[in-house]
Structures are given as C-alpha cells and as structure tokens.
Amino acid sequence: MEITHHGGYLGVTGSCHQLHLNSAESILIDCGSFQGADARRRTSPEIEFSLDGIKALLLTHVHIDHIGRIPYLIQAGFDRPIYCTPPTAKFLPVMLEDAIRLGITKNKKVVGSLVKSITELIHPVSYGKWQSLPGNAEFRFSTAGHILGAAVIEIKNKDAWICFSGDLGSRCTPILNPPVSPERADLLVLESTYGDRIHEGRETRMERLEAILLETLENRGVTLIPAFSLGRTQELLYELNQIIEGIGKKHGSSALSAYDIIVDSPLAIKLTDIYEQMEPYWGQEAREILTVDKQPFVFNNLIEIDRAGESAGNLEYLKRSGKPAIVIAGSGMCAGGRIMDYLRAFLSRPNTDIVFVGYQAVGTTGRAIQDCQEGKCSVRIDQHEYPVRAKTHTLSGYSAHADQLDLIKFVQGIPKPPKEIRLVHGEDHAKEVLQKKLQELGYNTVYFKDDRNDAPIRNSNH
Structure with missing residues (x-):
C-alpha cells in the first residue's frame, strides 16, 4: 500500500489522502477545502487528480477543511460509497449544502441536485465495526474526540495496518468521549495542529x-x-x-x-x-x-x-x-x-x-x-x-484539537510503536517541535518539507 497526499500534508487545511490498496484500486481519506494562505497557493478548488480506481471515500469528520471538496469530487464523476460514522452521516448534507451555497452556487436546483447526489452515496458505519474494502482490505472507525462523529480510521490488509488519526480532540472536551488509540499502526498519519504547545485546563x-x-x-x-x-x-x-x-x-x-x-x-x-x-x-x-x-x-x-x-x-x-x-x-x-x-x-x-x-x-x-x-x-x-x-x-x-500532551498520549496508547509516524495537518513549527518530542521518545517521525506528494508506506513485513 502507498499513499498519495492531495492536501493537508504541507499546511493545516485541505486534508485529502489517497491510499493505494494495490496497483489498480485505492480509497480517499477526506476531501477537504483549502483555506487562508493554503487556498491562495492554489489556482482552483476543483479536483486535479484522476478518479480512476478510487473505490470509496472515508471521512474522519465534517469540518470543511476535511469535506469541502466533495461537491467538486461529485462534479468530476465520483459515484462510489462515502463511508462515515452515523453522526457524520447526519451532519454531512447540512454542512455541504451550506458550503455549496456559499462557495459554488446559490441556484437552489443545482444545490439540491448536488446534495441529493452526495446523500445517496453516504453509508454510515458504526464505531468499532470492521467494514470490507476492495483488495482484501478492511477498515474501522474509533472515537477521535474532536467533534461529534469524528473518527480515527484504521485500515488493514495482509501486509500492513495503517492509521489516519484525522483531527484528534482535547482532553478538556466535556461533551465528547476522548480519542481511542488504534490497536496497531505500522504507519500512523498523525495530525499536528498544536504539536508545539500545551492548552490551558x-x-x-x-x-x-x-x-x-x-x-x-x-x-x-x-x-x-x-x-x-x-x-x-x-x-x-x-x-x-x-x-x-x-x-x-x-x-x-x-x-x-x-x-x-x-x-x-x-x-x-x-x-x-x-x-x-x-x-x-x-x-x-x-x-x-x-x-x-x-x-x-x-x-x-x-x-x-x-x-x-x-x-x-x-x-x-x-x-x-x-x-x-x-x-x-x-x-x-x-x-x-x-x-x-x-x-x-x-x-x-x-x-x-x-x-x-x-x-x-x-x-x-x-x-x-x-x-x-x-x-x-x-x-x-x-x-x-x-x-x-x-x-x-x-x-x-x-480548542477542539489535541495539544502536544494529548498527541503523545495517543501515540503511546498504541501497544507496539509504529514503524513510521507521518505528521500532517500542521504548520512547520508545530510539526518540527512534535517531531523532536516523538523522536526523543524513540518514535521514527517524519513530515514533508517540500512539495513532494508521493511517499511509499513501509509495509508491516519490512
């Protein structure tokens, strides 16, 4: 399995990661909008990568920087299942209807048609339940504690066990359960928004x-x-x-x-x-x-x-x-x-x-x-x-985001240390500080410092 990162790997916004299950089949994890300086670096919000072989979209949660490009995905011809937790399934049409009206068109007919197309693709999956994917792979959602319905995503096949943290929540969130560390992660793709600081209590x-x-x-x-x-x-x-x-x-x-x-x-x-x-x-x-x-x-x-x-x-x-x-x-x-x-x-x-x-x-x-x-x-x-x-x-x-202590606790909750931790969804300073902390604890931690967007995953049999 390999990952192609289409957003969220250099800055904070625009999260979109393509996991190649084999040479012909892949899935997307999130498809979010770019915001602020990240958006100004791009010429268009439209989908700029091929949809060939993409068999599903898995969502970590419904903030716009993780779902905002879904309407463009639909317009590009995507018609595969959108897997998410039950709360996310409720929120997603409402969030995207608002995003379409504000960012694409106010034409009620077009808005309604796009929302209908998206809603028909939604497949809710309960937390903790393994769901089959192409290529003899499967995935499950675990609690992320970021917003209601947010999920950590584990994906495994016979060769590797990959975890996408999505956005993790803070220990100070009273109306949500705390994040659950994965059972295993050969590669952990970890958010780092506040990897350089500790929140007040x-x-x-x-x-x-x-x-x-x-x-x-x-x-x-x-x-x-x-x-x-x-x-x-x-x-x-x-x-x-x-x-x-x-x-x-x-x-x-x-x-x-x-x-x-x-x-x-x-x-x-x-x-x-x-x-x-x-x-x-x-x-x-x-x-x-x-x-x-x-x-x-x-x-x-x-x-x-x-x-x-x-x-x-x-x-x-x-x-x-x-x-x-x-x-x-x-x-x-x-x-x-x-x-x-x-x-x-x-x-x-x-x-x-x-x-x-x-x-x-x-x-x-x-x-x-x-x-x-x-x-x-x-x-x-x-x-x-x-x-x-x-x-x-x-x-x-x-903040709904984990701070440095929360992120380290999440990593330490994995029974066997990941072969690689890949930091995404953070500014350079946050990633640099968190990388140093994790390396001091013995974890192999990397992050992107340039515009390279392809990197092989180290499979579990390496």
Whole structure:
C-alpha cells in the first residue's frame, strides 16, 4: 500500500489522502477545502487528480477543511460509497449544502441536485465495526474526540495496518468521549495542529471566559466569539450555561438580565438541533448532565438569530443601544459569514473583546486580528482598513484539537510503536517541535518539507 497526499500534508487545511490498496484500486481519506494562505497557493478548488480506481471515500469528520471538496469530487464523476460514522452521516448534507451555497452556487436546483447526489452515496458505519474494502482490505472507525462523529480510521490488509488519526480532540472536551488509540499502526498519519504547545485546563478557560463576560457587562461592550458552527458552538453553549448559572449565584439574577448571548448563525442553530438528537454519542459527563438539565445548550439569556434580516436588525440595535452582548457567529476563522458584519461594526471600538476559541489559519482575517498588537495595527476587510482597537483573547483550552500532551498520549496508547509516524495537518513549527518530542521518545517521525506528494508506506513485513 502507498499513499498519495492531495492536501493537508504541507499546511493545516485541505486534508485529502489517497491510499493505494494495490496497483489498480485505492480509497480517499477526506476531501477537504483549502483555506487562508493554503487556498491562495492554489489556482482552483476543483479536483486535479484522476478518479480512476478510487473505490470509496472515508471521512474522519465534517469540518470543511476535511469535506469541502466533495461537491467538486461529485462534479468530476465520483459515484462510489462515502463511508462515515452515523453522526457524520447526519451532519454531512447540512454542512455541504451550506458550503455549496456559499462557495459554488446559490441556484437552489443545482444545490439540491448536488446534495441529493452526495446523500445517496453516504453509508454510515458504526464505531468499532470492521467494514470490507476492495483488495482484501478492511477498515474501522474509533472515537477521535474532536467533534461529534469524528473518527480515527484504521485500515488493514495482509501486509500492513495503517492509521489516519484525522483531527484528534482535547482532553478538556466535556461533551465528547476522548480519542481511542488504534490497536496497531505500522504507519500512523498523525495530525499536528498544536504539536508545539500545551492548552490551558478546562477550569482555567472557564474562569477566563467568565472574567471576559463580567468585563463586557461592566464596560457595556460587545464580546465577539468567532466559532465553528459544529463543535465549538455547542461546547461554548454547554459551558456558558454553567458559567451563567454561576454568575447568577455570585452576583444575583439581575446581573444576567443586563446582557444577551446571541448565536447569529443559521447553520449552527440547525446543527445544534441535530446535536441534541445524537445523545448516545455524547460523552459521559454530558449524558449525566441531562438527568438534571434536559437542555444543556439552552438558557434564559440565549437569543438565536436565523434570518439575514434579523441579523442586520440585531447588529444595528447593538450599535445604537450600547447594550452589553456576547455574539457567537461563524466563520470560526473570520473567513466569511456573519462574524464579518460584527467585526466591521465593533473591531475599532475599545470596549469590544474578541475571543478566539479555535485555530486561526495563516492568511485568514482571524489570524491577522489575533497577531495584532492592540491599537497598533489595522486589518483589511473587503478592501477597507479597520484599526484594531478591540481587546483580543485566545482561549486555547477551547480548542477542539489535541495539544502536544494529548498527541503523545495517543501515540503511546498504541501497544507496539509504529514503524513510521507521518505528521500532517500542521504548520512547520508545530510539526518540527512534535517531531523532536516523538523522536526523543524513540518514535521514527517524519513530515514533508517540500512539495513532494508521493511517499511509499513501509509495509508491516519490512
């Protein structure tokens, strides 16, 4: 077996790996969009590789950098099974419908036709169940802990046992079960997004978020939280529910009525509804919470905004009224979506706080704001320069990605050390630091430093 990497091996976005099962048959693992600087290095989002012999697409999860090129795959003629976990099967059509409307066409007929074609190819496979593939190979999904439905993928035949980690979750994620290491991996293709750092703990992140909420209240400002519609938004709502309850106990219920918490994202609202139907796949803590709180993502201060007209009206109201508010909106990297309207309105106000709770890719507006020193630079949005006078905060504890400790724990959980660990889905510095740490522990670890996109796998009989 050999791998051809079609994305996600040099930078963070665009994950797409082709595993050749034999000389004539192969499968794809993910088919994601490029974002930020990764996207600007490419001339087209369309599929640039041959589909000959590709027998299936296996998905690790439904974030756009792992699924965003599927519509182009369909347009190129792909008509093979799309294997994924049951939660991913529920989320996938919703995520791709939104992506098609925003990135390809707003023509309802074309959107509907593409989504229908994709939906007809989806084959849900339960966690832990081995599923047959061509070439006398088989695969199974294990829990990845990144977002609901995320999976680690193990693929084996008589010669080799390959593992694709996909995106692994953090130990601080309360509503998901932790990642499960593979039973074996001759080659481990491992994500490295935060291979160079260690996240703050859950208690610390909640304390910091509570402090920001109280500061917003005192300054009568607006706190903006760019968040992915799936995963981060639900986790924020889950913990905001607890934080608000704590504020009420410490400062009285009148403090709570002074500001609103607004989710301005039609996609996030739709996905949260599906999330609530997926209770069997929640983590233990979240399932236990249900015994005392049947709606852990809902609380009195919460306002959900769906329609565009309501969003515009809410924005104007916040600009005029000076009422304190916390706004959660997409996109998570400030690469589009309704968060951009709020940034244009509030980025230059000193009583604005911007809270980053997830990775900001190089070349995105989110990364530009994150790298700004308060009051000392500006950010270009739609050809206009906006001074960054807002205070910025990065709460690394809310990342849905494993940190260095989590990644090492995942590797050490494999009973027999892999013959090779191949780092993907990370910036060079993150990969370099993680490589050094793993090599110090005795693991043969490599990553790509150039545009080479073919590399043979060391089979188990080597």
